[in-house]
Amino acid sequence: MKAPICNVCLKSDVLCSKCEEKLENEEITELDIKVSRVLKELSNEHGSLRDSEIVKAYDTENVVVIVTGPEDGAKVVGRKGEIVKKVADEVGKPIRVVEKVENDKDVINGLLSPGEIQSINTVFKPSGESQKIVVDEEFEDKINMTREDLEMIIQEITEEEYELAFE
Numbered sequence: 115m116k117a118p119i120c121n122v123c124l125k126s127d128v129l130c131s132k133c134e135e136k137l138e139n140e141e142i143t144e145l146d147i148k149v150s151r152v153l154k155e156l157s158n159e160h161g162s163l164r165d166s167e168i169v170k171a172y173d174t175e176n177v178v179v180i181v182t183g184p185e186d187g188a189k190v191v192g193r194k195g196e197i198v199k200k201v202a203d204e205v206g207k208p209i210r211v212v213e214k215v216e217n218d219k220d221v222i223n224g225l226l227s228p229g230e231i232q233s234i235n236t237v238f239k240p241s242g243e244s245q246k247i248v249v250d251e252e253f254e255d256k257i258n259m260t261r262e263d264l265e266m267i268i269q270e271i272t273e274e275e276y277e278l279a280f281e
């Protein structure tokens with residue numbers, strides 16, 4: 115399993131000096147560590163997790179978002195969601211899993227589910243161009259994340275600035 119912390123730290127209760135430094139520099143968070151260790155533990159029972167990659171975990175008001183490597187989402191979700199259910203019990207919030215893939219639209223649609231991108235428009239402003247994602251307003255209450263949280267996570271994963279609007 116590939117994770118934000120090293121293999122030694124995945125199995126240990128303490129951090130090695132290298133991972134400790136990452137934590138101090140805020141390259142990784144306590145949540146990354148917690149989620150990675152829980153999944154590592156679960157990989158004993160669920161073998162498919164062993165060749166998965168955990169990129170990052172984000173805490174939001176209502177859900178924890180786990181970002182996985184491309185094609186690793188289903189491994190982390192598990193059959194009928196059995197793995198994410200166990201992770202949710204450990205972190206105390208429902209889990210949303212999204213794969214970090216090349217195509218920004220796929221990442222964004224993963225985060226917006228059950229909603230999806232209706233259109234992406236370029237907006238011209240004095241400060242420069244930005245991309246505005248329009249999502250049907252009927253999904254606003256179904257996504258379980260605030261617009262601000264979604265924008266933050268989309269920006270973190272895609273490294274592009276997007277604005278989100280429910281219209």
Ligand SMILES: [Zn+2]
Binds near residue numbers: 121122123129131
């Ligand atoms: Zn380490």
